[in-house]
Amino acid sequence: MKSLVLKDLYNIGHNAKSMLFILVVLAVGLVPTSGAGGYMIMCAVLCSMMTVTTFTFDDMAGWTPYALVMPVTRREIVLAKYLVLAVFCTVGDLFGLAAGGVCGFVMGEYTVGPQAFAELAVLALAGWAVAFAMGSVAIPLVYRFGAERARVLLLVAFLIPAALCAAVYGLLWAAGVPVSEGMLTVLLCASPLLALVWGAAMYRVACGIFARAEC
Amino acid sequence: MxxxxxxxxxxxxxxxxxxxxxxxxxxxxxxxxxxxxxxxxxxxxxxxxxxxxxxxxxxxxxxxxxxxxxxxxxxxxxxxxxxxxxxxxxxxxxxxxxxxxxxxxxxxxxxxxxxxxxxxxxxxxxxxxxxxxxxxxxxxxxxxxxxxxxxxxxxxxxxxxxxxxxxxxxxxxxxxxxxxxxxxxxxxxxxxxxxxxxxxxxxxxxxxxxxxxxELRYHYGVVRCGAATFGQMDSADVLAWRKEAYQWDVLVPDKEKARRLYKNAVVDDATIDDILLLYVKGERSK
CATH class of the missing domain: 3.40.50.300 (P-loop containing nucleotide triphosphate hydrolases)
Structure with a gap:
């Protein structure tokens, strides 16, 4: 499986400079309007979408049949994509945290101190969770519809987790449970775990689709 | 083995x-x-x-x-x-x-x-x-x-x-x-x-x-003959044939036997290309 992850990292390495440029431009445009938190989430989401790009590279090269004759199982091929997704989310999130944090401090959105660092850390966790949840849906979509059609369907990938979050919030509200700032912080801190659970479910879906795929 | x-x-x-x-x-x-x-x-x-x-x-x-x-x-x-x-x-x-x-x-x-x-x-x-x-x-x-x-x-x-x-x-x-x-x-x-x-x-x-x-190289052959010789050939000795402009090309499984039987015909060694072409583009014996 290490070989599969390595292959994607090599392939995407050529896009790293252009992605870095996009993230820097976004920092200039997004931090003043949406704040460091919004920028951080955007960084993680953009990087997570590079997972779809790795599928495009695979299609162009005819990689998948080759991977299947290597000593790896179909499940491992899918799992490798989720590992790559986790790597991309983490890299994007850490970049967003660093760049967004610096911009936030420079522009006065935050004042240097433990509270600001804690707030940025919580937002970073939430950003990772949003990006991983979106990417988790994107992977089975790509296996089902192919990389190019899946890009169009990524909106669905965004809407499903967003709708689930809204539904949970609605249920809490309907049950008369007020969402306090403390509870929100706990939820945001727990969001990566929730995203991992969501990712595990999507992994099973992706495995089911890929098991039937013919190459 | x-x-x-x-x-x-x-x-x-x-x-x-x-x-x-x-x-x-x-x-x-x-x-x-x-x-x-x-x-x-x-x-x-x-x-x-x-x-x-x-x-x-x-x-x-x-x-x-x-x-x-x-x-x-x-x-x-x-x-x-x-x-x-x-x-x-x-x-x-x-x-x-x-x-x-x-x-x-x-x-x-x-x-x-x-x-x-x-x-x-x-x-x-x-x-x-x-x-x-x-x-x-x-x-x-x-x-x-x-x-x-x-x-x-x-x-x-x-x-x-x-x-x-x-x-x-x-x-x-x-x-x-x-x-x-x-x-x-x-x-x-x-x-x-x-x-x-x-x-x-x-x-x-x-x-x-x-x-x-x-087996293909040493036994298979292509008989190149006219219509009269082709008409005489036993279908049991023929694998496939094809009508060319001036002759019949006939794939046979035993070229030595064909050389003995059809003295008027040219019997060449069959290349894999010949075999492929005759099977794919020609007609085959039932």
Missing amino acids: DAILEVKDLTKHYDGFTLDHVSFTVPGGCIMGLIGENGAGKSTTIKAVLDLIHRDEGSVTFWGQELAAAPDRKEDIGVVFDGINFYETLTPVQVGNILRAAYRRWDDRLYKSYLERFSLPAHKEIRGMSKGMKAKLCIAAALSHRPKFLILDEATSGLDPVMRDDMLDVFLEFVQDEEHSILMSSHITTDLEKVADYITLLHQGRMLFCKTKD
Whole structure:
């Protein structure tokens, strides 16, 4: 499986400079309007979408049949994509945290101190969770519809987790449970775990689709 | 000799095409050539053998085991498809790094020796390579994890005659070990004439024969004759025939017998091309 992850990292390495440029431009445009938190989430989401790009590279090269004759199982091929997704989310999130944090401090959105660092850390966790949840849906979509059609369907990938979050919030509200700032912080801190659970479910879906795929 | 690959009644249905109960066996220490026109089912056979597509019927075993039941057997199988399977920005060194992580028996020194032998620059991106260089890289990659069985799907089609000849030498070296074998599909039948021990002919998804090359070479012949001689021929002695502009070309399974019986006709040795053309484009005896 290490070989599969390595292959994607090599392939995407050529896009790293252009992605870095996009993230820097976004920092200039997004931090003043949406704040460091919004920028951080955007960084993680953009990087997570590079997972779809790795599928495009695979299609162009005819990689998948080759991977299947290597000593790896179909499940491992899918799992490798989720590992790559986790790597991309983490890299994007850490970049967003660093760049967004610096911009936030420079522009006065935050004042240097433990509270600001804690707030940025919580937002970073939430950003990772949003990006991983979106990417988790994107992977089975790509296996089902192919990389190019899946890009169009990524909106669905965004809407499903967003709708689930809204539904949970609605249920809490309907049950008369007020969402306090403390509870929100706990939820945001727990969001990566929730995203991992969501990712595990999507992994099973992706495995089911890929098991039937013919190459 | 024990079979390395055993294919029994392999069947796969598509809309408009059926791979129909294909069976053959590849013993150790030999090269099996898979021939047929475009769309005959060669690539479908190879994909089904490798479990890349789901079989509708039949069984495929490597060393007596199904690949699905013994995935570790993939360590022993090297595959070269038609075209490179690595993204164009990778270099041979990076390809080596990827495959080293995949195969337990990956041999870096062997890989480097193949890169040198095939004159492949280690740090050149694949997109800057010619089709021949890409084919050589795939062959180097397939051989460097020390497989026991090679599957080559039109692997030499991008190579010039000189390089093809070098590659055929590599393949012949490979099968010097009696535990090694090659299944090789190719349009270039002259290559198979040089190296193959067995020939399997597919046509429209069906296997027409699987025979030793020596049987084809030493027994099969093409009778080139006029209508009168053709009319005299016993249909039991005829495999296929084709009407050309001024003569009949008739494929016979026993050229010596044909030479004795039809003194007025020219009886040539049958090349694999002749056999393929007559079976595919000609008419066949029932």
